[in-house]
Structure formats: C-alpha cells, structure tokens
Amino acid sequence: MAFIRPDIIRPPSEAASYFLPLTFGCSNNSCGFCSFYGQKLQIRELEEVKKEIDALAVFSQFGIHTAGQPNIVYYIANEWDGSRIFLQDGDALVYPFPQLVEALEYLNNRFPHLERIASYATAQDILRRSNEELIQLRKLKLGILYMGVESGDDTILQQISKGVTSQQIIEAGLKIKDSGILSSVTVILGLGGTDHSQEHATATARVLSALDPDYAGALTLTLVEGTPIYNQVQNKDFHLISPLQSLQELKTIIENSNFTDCFFSSMHASNYLSLRGKLPENKTQMLAQLNRVLSRNDFSLLRPEFMRGL
Numbered sequence: 001m002a003f004i005r006p007d008i009i010r011p012p013s014e015a016a017s018y019f020l021p022l023t024f025g026c027s028n029n030s031c032g033f034c035s036f037y038g039q040k041l042q043i044r045e046l047e048e049v050k051k052e053i054d055a056l057a058v059f060s061q062f063g064i065h066t067a068g069q070p071n072i073v074y075y076i077a078n079e080w081d082g083s084r085i086f087l088q089d090g091d092a093l094v095y096p097f098p099q100l101v102e103a104l105e106y107l108n109n110r111f112p113h114l115e116r117i118a119s120y121a122t123a124q125d126i127l128r129r130s131n132e133e134l135i136q137l138r139k140l141k142l143g144i145l146y147m148g149v150e151s152g153d154d155t156i157l158q159q160i161s162k163g164v165t166s167q168q169i170i171e172a173g174l175k176i177k178d179s180g181i182l183s184s185v186t187v188i189l190g191l192g193g194t195d196h197s198q199e200h201a202t203a204t205a206r207v208l209s210a211l212d213p214d215y216a217g218a219l220t221l222t223l224v225e226g227t228p229i230y231n232q233v234q235n236k237d238f239h240l241i242s243p244l245q246s247l248q249e250l251k252t253i254i255e256n257s258n259f260t261d262c263f264f265s266s267m268h269a270s271n272y273l274s275l276r277g278k279l280p281e282n283k284t285q286m287l288a289q290l291n292r293v294l295s296r297n298d299f300s301l302l303r304p305e306f307m308r309g310l
C-alpha cells in the first residue's frame, strides 16, 4: 500500500520547521479524544524518506524540483529557513530504531547546518528506547520531544485508553531529560469532564511537577467527531466543562505545579484564554491574570467558540 502523506499537525513552536513524514498515524491510536483515533499506523520506507531529503537538499541549494516529489515538498520548502526539521506523524519516535538513526544521519549529512530535529513521542516509545539510544539520537540533533501527558489522573488515563499510567509517563519524561533532549509536554483541560474536573487538575499538577519539563502546554478538550469522547458527550455520559471551568483547571494546575525552569503556555488555539510565562518566575502574574478573568465572569474576555481550533 502506498504511503499516505499525513496532514500537518504540529506543535505551535514548530511552525517554521520542514515537516518530514516518517510515519502516518500513531502507534497508540486508541486515545479516546484524539483525531488519530482508529488510524492505522504506516511506516514509510526509508528509501522514500531519503529521496525526499535529497529533493529538499537540491531545492534548497539550486531551486530545482526533483521528479516524483509531491508539490507539498516545495510548498513547505519555500517557507523553510533550513534550521529545523519536524518528523511526522503522531509518534515518529516509533520508527524502527536503526532506520531512524539512518534517517537522522542522512539529514545531518545533507544539511550539516541543521539546528534541531523534533518529533512527537508517546511515553511507550520513550520507555522502549534505552538511555544510550536516546543519547545517540540527541547527538544526531534530535533536540526536543513532544509528549502528551493529557492527565495526571490514572482513572482518566485509563478512561481515555492512553495505555500508560501516570508513573510510566513520569518515567518517560525523566528519561527524555536524562538524555539531554528537551522535553515539551501537553495536558488537556476538561479531560475529566465536570465530574472529575478537580481531581484531573490536581493530579495533572502533581505529574507536571514530577516531570519538571522544559516546556509545558495546556490544551482544552475539543471534540472530534467519531471519537469515543464525542460519542459519550452525545449520549450524555460525559459532561463538558464550561470555558470558565477550564480556566479554573488552568489556575489549579499553575498554582500547584512546582517547576525549576519551565516555559508554560496555553497559547494553543483550543484554549479559551492565552497565557504564557516562565514558571516559577511569572507565577504570580499568570495567576493574577487568570483571577481577573475569573472574578469578572465575563465571557467576552475569552476566545469565542467559533475561533477555537484543534
């Protein structure tokens, strides 16, 4: 079966990267809220990856198109400044290790001035790799891994079929840090619904503190048609939190997290309020901003529903 090139789903901080697909879908395609739910993982042939890297190198140097490459390659390459690569798709770290090493070596060889390579990774992917393997990847410029924590609450993790416990998530996050790769993690406001909002926020703050990542981002649950959570909402088995409750969760998380030096943000388009700052330095200001909006109970201060996105 021909490899399907994935749509570009990326962290906001990778906007300027070149998006190089190694896989399509996600190996852990069971998370009950996710747009990857039910998608079958496809591993791209290494030779095909190398051909795209070659085409990118030729285009970057001479502006020449190579036959056989799709237009999207040149569309992305036109905007690319040559410094960063983001490996697609949902958990590109699942790419078989020897081939992953070869792909990164090939990239480094063709683009010796690359600054950084990045990828999404599941906790399972990270736990499967040894410390030495992660260090080897870091030496090949894998500079940051984006891992979805979603919730720190084990019952919620089980309900969304995350496939790992909060303890395994912590182990995976610490392993990224040990290898010298930057860690960027995301949590999802509203994942416990109205029934478990407080437990979700408190447990998530606990796990974030244990992870002590370089970057942490909050997203807000956005329903994707066809996913288990979408169906539960339709059947009234899951009750979505209100926009202001999402800010209350955000406040609990910021209030109860203890970080050494973390850039924390809720800039993602799914959120009702965009906040960002360094924690712990900016904790007081960030909480004051949240309190101002919460105390006014004013929906006009929030991102309107129609402007929210995945």
Ligand code: SF4
Binding pocket: 026, 027, 028, 029, 030, 031, 034, 035, 036, 037, 090, 091, 122, 148
């Ligand atoms: S591991 Fe991440 S990308 Fe994969 S299904 Fe779960 S949330 Fe989606």
